[in-house]
Amino acid sequence: MSSKDAKRFFNSGAKKGEIHELKQELKTPDKSKKKDVVKKVIAAMTVGHDVAPLFPDVVNCMQTDDMELKKLVYLYLINYAKTQPDLTLMAVNTFVKDSLDPSPLIRALAVRTMGCIRVDKITEYLCDPLARCLKDSDPYVRKTSAVCVAKLYDISPELVEERGFLENLKDMISDANPMVVANSVAALSEIHSMSGKPVFDLNSQTIFKLLAALNECTEWGQVFILDSLVDYNPKDSKDAESVIERIIPRLQHANCAVVLSALKVILKFLRYVSDNDFKGPMMKKLAAPLITLLNTEPQVQYVALRNINIIIQRHKEVLSSNIKVFFCKYNDPIYVKMEKLEALIKLANEDNIDQLLLEFKEYSTEIDVDFVRKSVRAIGRCAVSIAESAQKCINVLLDLIETRVNYVVQEAVIVIKDIFRKYPNKYESIISTLCENLDTLDEPEAKASMVWIIGEYADRIDNADELLETFLETFPEETSPVQLQLLTATVKLFLKKPTEKPQQMIQLVLSNATQETDNPDLRDRAYIYWRLLSTDPEAAKDVILSEKPIIADDTSALEPEMLDELMNNIGTLASVYQKLPDTFVARVRPMVQSASSFNPEADVVENGAAGDVIAEQSAPVDVPDLLGGLDGLNVSAPAPAGDAPAPSGGAPDLMGDLLSLDVGGGAPAPAPAQAAPAQPAGGFDPFGLDSLSAPVSSMPVQQTELPVILAADKGKGLEIRGKLERSGGQIVYNLSFRNTTAGVLDGLMIQFNKNSFGLLPGGALQVPALQPGSSGAAKLPINVNVQGANPAPARSALQVAIKCSQLGVLYLSDTISLGAVLTEEGRLQYPNFQQMWQAAPPANSQTQVFQVAGASQDAVVAKLESGGLFCVGKQMNAAHFSGKLVLGALALVEVAMQPGSPAVQVTCKSQRVDLLPLLMEFVGKTML
Structure with a gap:
């Protein structure tokens, strides 16, 4: 491929005709026509067209009295502010002016938009209007400002604390307007979950204020307040009873979310009630709202049933006399039927087992195969959990076997095996009936169950x-x-x-x-x-x-500690997943740290900017925000590697939320005698990714022996060696350049093509001019951004373009090792690992056997931990590892081995199936 073809392949370019036309139309003085043009721009933006070049022209439309046009411009600003942080400053004066407008709608719109523009550079400008709006005379402005504080905290926690916004929010809990109270509670709760430290302390006085506002709030305001009450621990039984009595009316609310939140609070506070005369009638009152939820649309029924299945594991008495509401209807969707069966199994007892067995037997004649299997299995689970009724269950199973329906018979064999394990040597008289149906068994689980029965009772x-x-x-x-x-x-x-x-x-x-x-x-x-x-x-x-050992009853499958946590999360996604919240979303986000925390003796120059700042990141970051945070810094020549500040980074949460880190460097060092000029923004950009790369300096290092990634004969006389590594929480690209030509080579620049891990150069190459026969080295910090990530399937290839003033553009391909993109935040607690491991479907798993000579568990653990994985648990012949990649995907690994055998079986699981081959290859190479 020629250089021209390669450039066309990596950067196809874009049409400019339509953009130019819109740019001209935006300059029209006609307000009505201008509004129509902005609508066209928003429409193009909505369908995915890049209209960022119009940013200055659209911003100029902000100064208008037309509310509709102002809203359109604000919408555009929110969408493109991150990619145009410098130009966003143009709009600050208009925002400040709008925050002083006589209309409360415009004041609220201004502060809401400023909160949505997540650019570090404007946070200082946001503070004064926000402080003013928090004390605005209009409640609509105050409630909007309360939410803005939480958004600002996500960008700059220190700024929120310094300006006293948290104290303002706490004061607003006493506001006369209930919506202001609700939004203040919502903001404080969000900040509390992000900060990792107590921010929202509840006491009896605060609770009284929240309960007073509860009756007048909107339905979602009530949800916020009720959810916050779960964190309050009553002083005594009377205190708990008082709160419960105030919340009981919420059980009759039309909104299901309010009902579930009220149930959550009542169930928690009942733990503190010592008066059984109060607790008994209160438990009976909880049944009616739960039954009402089961008479809604199927989607709501499903959510209600998932929550009910948690509640009845702790409080069966709430619904034990209302099992008929869980009987399946002919028109129920399959997902509702499955959850109803789970509820019926958990509510089964000696009193209602006859009625339930009739239902299960009827369900076993349905058409839906999965539902039938679940029904047959339900009979077996009832037999295991209720010893007195085991014979009745077995009689029903025998009746089902007589139907000779293939999948019914096979499922019956499977559950009878479990019954034999629970009650050994008690019901073997039915074995002859099972043996008559051997020819119908064709499913692996049914065959395995029948073979187990034959082997266990071979003497009979x-x-x-x-x-x-x-x-x-x-x-x-x-x-x-x-x-x-x-x-x-x-x-x-x-x-x-x-x-x-x-x-x-x-x-x-x-x-x-x-x-x-x-x-x-x-x-x-x-x-x-x-x-x-x-x-x-x-x-x-x-x-x-x-x-x-006799098998245990599995009707209460959740561990007590996990059940306690889920009881406090009723009505949330955790209750639907029936997983701990921390297993699928990280609530505590890494705090933004200042430059002085990395080097207390860093020199401070005019305007408070450090003389030499090196931006280092070890987690997916919002690079445009980083650009905004570094724009005002005086970036001079880099310090030697030995004096480089300790890098710091944060990890993204499990939902892929990206945070910007402002990381400072050490004191400035003298520039090399022949340092290349800093790469200007918008300079070398063969892949069209200039806006994603932060203009900060690379860090020269001593040349080490690195693999050749571009031979001299293919690089027009420039030999390039390089390797991606992870060092101190930072991805770095160690590069070495050797000039084999007869002339001087200088002006080196670098850019990456889009890749599977969103890797981007974190700065310009600072390599001295290379004299003939000489070499130079650099340590290039690497940023991570989702905008630079290719969609699945994941590949390890990294396409790199190097530009030299004398040689032009050189293209090469390197390999991304998973060891470089595994973060330091990948260690899971072993119970969380086990839960995720068991929940992973077969499609998200891959197994392979490696031959590792002289393999031992300790040696394998040491090698994999040095490669970036974390050992979270060991068994006799297996070790379990967890890791997290820079874009948030988890990696779960099990390594099993037998003493004295070179065979090592590796099983990898991840929520991203396309990562499994790369993960398996990485584990195999690391062990060898």
Whole structure:
């Protein structure tokens, strides 16, 4: 590909005719025509067209009395302010002027828009209008300003605290207008969740004010206030009763969110009530609103049922006498039916089991296969949880088996296995009925269950060897779970009936399992059985035929601590996911730190700007915001690597929220004698990504041995070595340049094409002019931004363009190692890891076996941790790791190994399926 073709490939360009036409039309003095043109601009912006070049012209339209035109311009500003931070300053005077307008609508619109423009450079200008509007005479302006404080806190927490805005919000809780109170509570709650420290302290006086405003708030204002009450711990039983009585009327509200929030508060406060005469009737009052929620549209029913399934795990008595409301209707969507079944299983007891079994049996004749399977399984779960009714459940299952419906029979076999495990040696009389249906079993789980039953009761089944032999005929083609069960069942048969035929069968199975399979689990188990049987058959009996632990009732599947947390999150997304909030969203965001926190002795020059600032980031950042934060800094020559300040960075939350970090550097150092001029913004940009790169200096480092990424013969005499690494929380690109030409090479610039991880140069290359035969090196900080990320599938390729004044543009391709893009925020708590691991669907998992000579668990853990993964838990033969990539995707890894065996089985899971091959390749290379 020629240089011209390559440039066309990476930067296709854009049509300018339409933009030029709109630019001319925006200059018209006709206000009506100007409004129509701005509408065209907004329409183009809405469908995804880039109309950023019109920014100055649209901003000039702000100074108008036309409310509609002003709103359109504000909408445009909000959308493009991040990419045009310098030009945003043009609008500041108009914002300040509008915040003083006689109309409260315009004052509120101005402060709302300023809060939505998330640019660091205008935060100082926002403070005075915001302080004035927080004390405005109009409640509409005050309530809008309250929300703006939370938005400002997200950008600059220190500024909010310094200007006393938090105290203003706390004072506004006493406001006479209930909507002002509600918005103040919402803002304080949001700030409290972001800050990680107590911001919103609730006491009896505050609670009284909130309860007083509750009756007059809008429905969403009531939700905000009720949700905040959950954080209050009553002083005594009387205090809790008083709050409950004030909230009880909210249970009759038409808005479902209000009802669920009220239920959440009441259920928490009932824990503090000691008077049973108060608690009993109150519990009965909770049933009616929950039943009402089940008579709404299906989507609301589903949310209600997910919350009900949490509530009844703690308080069955609330709905135990109302099971009929959970009976499935013929026109219920399948997702509602499934949740109703879960509720019925949890509410089952000796008194209502007969009624429930009739319902389950009826459901088992439905057309929907998934619903039928769930119904059959529900019968088995009731048998496991209610010992007194197990026989009744088994009779129903036998009736269903008699229907000879394939999937019904198979599901019945699966649940009967669980019943046998719960009640061993009690209901084996039904085994003969199960054996009559062997021919209908074709699903792996059903086959594995039947094989387990045959092996467990081989001494009581006359033709157990013949039954197992029919399964062994297809042993090589069976799935792994079936093969494992066949292996164990055959060994059990041999131990219980050590005759000639079982001996032949065990030899055949062990031979197939050790020589004809690639499954390490099956092979290892076969070797263990083989050695046990050959060395000590009696020991084999003690191990293999020992009594099994009785399975537990799973109707209360949630751990007590997790259930407590979910009870406090009723009515939120956590209750629908039935996961802890911290597992899918990070509430505490990293605080923005000042330059002095990194180097207390940093020199301060005029206007408070540091003499030498190096912007370093280790997390996805909003680069345009960073541009705005650095525009006023005097960026001089970089300090040597040894004096570089310790980098700092933050990690994005699990929802991909991006924060800007303002990171300062150390004291200035003398510039090199032949330093190249700083790369100007808007200079070299072959990929069209100039607006995404921050104009800060790179950091020269001593040249080290790096891999060649562009050979001299392909680089017109310039040899380039480089490698992406992660150092101290910062992604850096270590680069080395060697001039093999006969002339001087200078003016080096760098740019990346869009890539899967949003990597962008964090500054200009500061490489001295290269004399013939000489070399130079640089350590380039790398920024991360979603605007620079390619959509899936993820690839490790990094396309780089290097421009040299003498050689023109050189193109090369490098590889992004996952070790460089794994952040320091990837360590999960082991319970959270287990929950995510179990919840991951099969499609989000990949397994591969590596041969690692002399592998040991400690060595593998050390290698993977040095590569950027975190070991979160160890078992006897397995270790679990977690990690988080720069754009927020989680990586979960399990490494399993057997002592003395070079085989290492690696299983990787992630919410992004396209990352699994890269993750697997990284783990494999790191272990070797």
